[in-house]
Amino acid sequence: MSEEPPRRRTIRDVAKAAGVSISTASNALNGIGRTNPETREKVRRIAEQIGFRPNALARSLLTKRSHSIGIITNDTYGRLTLPMTAGVSEALVDHGVSAFLCATNNDPRLAQLHLEALLDKQVDGIIFTATRADLTPPIDLTRLAIPVVYAFAIGPPTAPTFIPDDAQGARLAVQHLLDRGYRRILHITGLEDYLAAQLRAETYRDLAGAELDVLFGEWTEEWGHEAVRLVMERGGDLPEAIFCGSDEIARGVIDALRDRGLKVPEDVAVVGFDNWRVIATQTRPPLTTIDMELKELGRRAGLAMLDLTRGLPVEPGITRLPCSLVVRRSCGA
Amino acid sequence: MSEEPPRRRTIRDVAKAAGVSISTASNALNGIGRTNPETREKVRRIAEQIGFRPNALARSLLTKRSHSIGIITNDTYGRLTLPMTAGVSEALVDHGVSAFLCATNNDPRLAQLHLEALLDKQVDGIIFTATRADLTPPIDLTRLAIPVVYAFAIGPPTAPTFIPDDAQGARLAVQHLLDRGYRRILHITGLEDYLAAQLRAETYRDLAGAELDVLFGEWTEEWGHEAVRLVMERGGDLPEAIFCGSDEIARGVIDALRDRGLKVPEDVAVVGFDNWRVIATQTRPPLTTIDMELKELGRRAGLAMLDLTRGLPVEPGITRLPCSLVVRRSCGA
DNA sequence: ACCAGTTGATAAAAGCTTTTAGCAAAAAAT
DNA sequence: ATTTTTTGCTAAAAGCTTTTATCAACTGGT
Structure with missing residues (x-):
């Protein structure tokens, strides 16, 4: 009993x-x-x-190092946050450091609540991540006594910040098309007020020439369809290839092209951005796209945090991490 | 200085x-x-x-309650885990309890490492979650001195376990079709060795009659295409509606039907399972589907954990939580 | 005026670990 | 043989909080 x-x-x-x-x-x-x-x-x-x-609690009480950090995210969906978090953990777990995950849903009250709980638990540092780099956090993290690292989010210039290298990613995509002989390349992308969209578009213009203008729209399949319709309606030569700002857009584009009897990649090549597997592997043909290496991004953020908590110097400011090209079949075998 | x-x-x-x-x-x-x-x-x-x-550390040292719990997941992708985690946090944050998230990638070594870190930090309990309910955890959690709750995963009979009610979800889907007058209903689903697939199929057979057999296959769009091809080739009357085991399959089915000139929902109605927004909102037409209410599932798991850590009684064994029907347009307006 | 009970506060212990300072014995140096 | 150094170990403090036991002062009753 x-x-x-x-x-x-x-x-x-x-x-x-x-x-x-x-x-x-x-x-x-x-x-x-x-x-x-x-x-x-x-x-x-x-x-x-x-x-x-x-007992880690007793030890921490004395050493002032709790071997735990907080990750604050505003992502409810998980597509970006979880791979990143996995990367962070990967960097930390061997050092006995664990990560509290706080989903704020972008609600300041919730964020504040989470933050207080974290500080009470004497976390050694905080990693802030977002669904979009150029968005301000729902709470002020600049006056904390502990280090803060930003991942897929932009913080103050003094804070170490890790974001994907959008320009390099775009270059990878466009250059791949150019290397395969495609010339008249169109860029269909998302909302113009996203920094990422601007950076990718800029690189595209530099490399592909700006004969055809960039088509900004939503980050959706629907916009992919719509954009193709616009291009067809305005007539003129069809593009030889289309660089899409996201896999979702690319999927819409591919479907729209097929609806119109155009073959990918024979008639038009398509390259996407995100390597969101559920989309990229299921388009017909499977999508060649850019992977932002989110896990690696998280790993780097975790390593930076590790150094910071040890008092080692960490370069402040933005570090842009390289994307990689994932070749499938939408730009030819 | x-x-x-x-x-x-x-x-x-x-x-x-x-x-x-x-x-x-x-x-x-x-x-x-x-x-x-x-x-x-x-x-x-x-x-x-x-x-x-x-200082929560000092307090915990004395009170033996750390106000933190661990979530161990084998999901690297995040689609299931993050909504659930958000639900868990939601239930806990008001009580000052934070959650460590440990992504194990299903690697026993990693899981063990995470578990040890959690125990050292005196977590009050552990929630185990998986990408699939009927999969054994990569580590043994049955002999711990702290309570363990299973969410979207099945543990020992003594442990509180929360999983979606697959049968009820399937009933929701099939009944919706029946209510709208569709009769000859086909079921295209995933791998037969998934418990979820079996439960849904069973309910389907009970409700729709088993004139047409269930088509088991992969959990992919591709299988959706393939299954439609099979059905068309074997001839006979077309089904009036198709109940798909996942949104991905549903998407493949819808695309395949359109390829063959069949209209959804006029010629064939389709209902999916998952409410995975990136898919369900982007099919043409948008997909009527079943939502597993993962956030609520997480919330319930969190509440159970809260009670357990307070020594309150919690009913052991499996609790199946209701799914909900999300009506879009693939079964008529 | 004395005793019992109540009130409001405090010292000290407990929780578990690390670290500082110190002590006794052994080893080395004079 | 005596002094210095080294070695191996220990007592105690520190870290921050909660809780138990105790104490002094006050209230009210006879």
């Missing part, structure tokens, strides 16, 4: 079992101070035997 | 500023013990003024 809870072993248990003082046990386990090798091994063996694991 | 870090205020600071002892300050702030109302107000006012917030 009265099942006594299996109390966790403390360093006191180790000390007693090894017949030494608590301090010696601590020294032996942490390999600091002056300890007889024999004693050290004995203590370690016994600790291992009885399954001792130090 | 030597910027002194703004040390966090402790209860000691409050006590000193209020001219009382630490114990009195603690009593006043927590409203326990015997305290003169005047003193209590004074202490609270001063605490507020100097911005005192108790």
Whole structure:
């Protein structure tokens, strides 16, 4: 009936079992101070035997390092946040650091609540991530006593910031088309007030020449359809290739082209942006696209955070991380 | 140069500023013990003024409740995990409880590492979530001293478990079709060894009659195409409606029907499963589908965890939470 | 005026670890 | 043989909070 809870072993248990003082046990386990090798091994063996694991709370209270960080995101959907979070964890887990994930839904009250809980728990730092780089956080993170890193979000110039290199990604896409001999390249993309859209469009113009203008619209399949309709209606030569600002747009474009009897990539080549697998692998043909390497982005943010919490210098300001090209079949085999 | 870090205020600071002892300050702030109302107000006012917030680590060390829990997931993609996590947080944040998110990628080593970090940090409980309900966790969570709750995953019979009610969801879908007058209903779904697929198929057979057999296949758009091809080739009457096991399959089905000149919903109605917005809103026409209410699922798991950590009784075993029907246009306006 | 009970506060212990300072014994140096 | 140094270990403090036990002062009853 009265099942006594299996109390966790403390360093006191180790000390007693090894017949030494608590301090010696601590020294032996942490390999600091002056300890007889024999004693050290004995203590370690016994600790291992009885399954001792130090209480991180007590340790943190003293060392002022909690080995936990907070990730604050405004993404409810998860497509961007989870790969990034996985990357962050990957960088941290080997160092015993865990990450609190706080989904704020972009609600300032919720964000404040989460932030307070994090600070109370003495997190060593905070990583802020967003669904869109050029969006201000729902709370002020600039006056905290702990380091803040921004991932897929832009913070103050003093904070380390990691975002995908949109220009480089666009270059990858357009250059791929050029390399394969496509010339008249059109760019169909999302909302013009997204910084990412601007950067990609700019690079596109530099590389592809600006004979054809950039078509800004929504970030949806529907806009992909609509854009193709516009292009066909205004007549003139068809483009040889289309660089789309997102995989969703690309999917709309591909479907619209097929509806009109045009073959991809024979008549028109298409390249997307995002490598959102559920879309990119299921278009007909599968979509060649740009991957923003979100996991790597998260990993880098995690590593930066690790350095910061150790007091090591970390270069402030924006670091743009390279995207990669994922070749499928929409630009020819 | 030597910027002194703004040390966090402790209860000691409050006590000193209020001219009382630490114990009195603690009593006043927590409203326990015997305290003169005047003193209590004074202490609270001063605490507020100097911005005192108790150190959760120290508190937890004593009370044995860390006000943090761990979420272990094997989902790297985030589609299921993030909405659920958001739901969990939503249930917990008002109680000052935060959640560590651990993405294991289904790697036992990684899972073990995460688990140890969580236990060291004295989490009050663990929620395990998966991308598929009938999959065993990469680590053994049955012998822990803390409560474990399963969400979108099946644990031991003694553990509270929350999963979507697949049968009810399927009923919702099929009944919707029947209510709208569709009779010959076909079911195209995913892999037969998924428990979810079996449950949905069973319900479908009960409701729609089993004249037409269930078509099991992959969980992909491609299979949706392929399945339509199979149906058309084998000839006979076309179904009046198709109940698809996932939105991805539904999308393939809709596209395949259109390719063959069949109109949705005029010639064939289609209903999906998942309410994965990027798909369901972009099919032509937009897809009527079943939403598994993942956020609510997470919220329920969070609430159960909350009760467990407080020692309140929580019903063990599987709780199937209702899905909802999201009507768009693929079954008529 | 004395005793019992109440009130409002406090000192100290507890929770678990790390770290500082110190002590006794052994080793090395004079 | 005595002093200095080194070695191996330990007691105690510190980190911040909550809680238990205690204490002094006051209230009210006889």
